[in-house]
Amino acid sequence: MSIIRHDWTEQEILDIYNMPLMDLLYKAATIHRECHDPNTVQVSTLLSIKTGGCPEDCGYCPQAARYHTDIEGNDLMSVRQVKAQALRAKSSGSSRVCMGAAWRNVKDGPEFENVLEMVRTINKLDMEVCCTLGMITENQAQRLAEAGLYAYNHNLDTSEDYYKEVISTRGFEDRLKTIENVRKTNVTVCSGGIIGMGEKVEDRAGMLVALSRLSPQPESVPINSLVAVEGTPMEEQEPVSMWDMIRMVATTRIVMPITQVRLSAGRTEMSREGQAMCFFAGANSIFAGDKLLTTPNPDVHQDMEMFKMLGLNPQKPFVKKAQPETVEAENSKFQPKGEKPKWTRPQHTIDRNETAKQKAREIKKEAIADK
Ligand code: SF4
Secondary structure, three states: OOOOOOOOOHHHHHHHHOOOHHHHHHHHHHHHHHHOOOOEEEEEEEEEEEEOOEOOOOOOOOOEOOOOOOOOOEOOOOHHHHHHHHHHHHHOOOOEEEEEEOOOEOOOOHHHHHHHHHHHHHHOOOOEEEEEOOEOOHHHHHHHHHHOOOEEEOOOEOOHHHHOOOOOOOOHHHHHHHHHHHHOOOOEEEOOEEEOOOOOHHHHHHHHHHHHHOOOOOOEEEEEEOOOOOOOOOOOOOOOOHHHHHHHHHHHHHHOOOOEEEEOOOHHHOOHHHHHHHHHOOEEEEEEOOEEOOEEOOOHHHHHHHHHHHOOEEOOOOOOOOOOOOOOHHHOOOOOOOOOOOOOOOOOOOHHHHHHHHHHHHHHHHHHHHO
């Protein structure tokens, strides 16, 4: 029987990642079958409830206000709009809605109150609700839990070492602190990362070390492959090979046996055969819908066709954990505290981020001159 270990070393994980592929697949698939139904895949729909204009400088993200990209920004959606989207997601087979807002951190106030109402609304549709809203305090995590939140997503993105090459507006420790705040509630944790940002294989292993040391380990670990968007600091990155993705999924499955391993961004670049190998290697969750926040994703009908071909079934909601209760706003035990936590702001220089920022400034200047 698979044992949950929190003491993996980077070298042990590298040795797994670099195993002959057939051995790696066999080992990962064996563990997967011990801990999960191999023919069931959880389907989530990711919904961008507030798009663009983010003050952070994540090098992979087209929503960072400082870079010039083609995405259209949007203010916070209304509860009604979110409900309509959730119903659509439910009717096409999703058991979970994950709402993403391009914020550095959550601020107490009317927008957060609206998000809490969105959580209540979707939980009452008997769907799992997840949010990804940036850094949150313990009080905010408690309020989300009370509204009926099922999961909170907060990715570590990469290893602690390489994090400094990707983001300069916050530190790795802020990520861990938010996860710790979520863990003080009954909300489950979704945390993973991105491969293909120019990191070494050691950084991929380092990220898995950090995730596996969390206790308990995250209930869900999304593995993204970078979608290099024009205008971002990572626009020139070469796409990750399918084999790297398969190795990463299989290694994650071995290191965190009971976690749901989620195939996330980058699926449009993967063949069905490649995705099938990822499912065999231990992936048991996907994001559905034609967009992942702002980047393209396979259409849900294509996914359902693929499921049919592979004999996979979408997982029903609340199979892993009971549905949380929704407490109405007027009965809430937790009031907003208006805290102003001191999240870090290291602001070291990342050359490629600076170059992208400079390029955006020049484009803006030219646009003004052309008017
Ligand atoms: S990844 Fe999130 S925090 Fe980073 S720039 Fe994009 S929206 Fe902002």
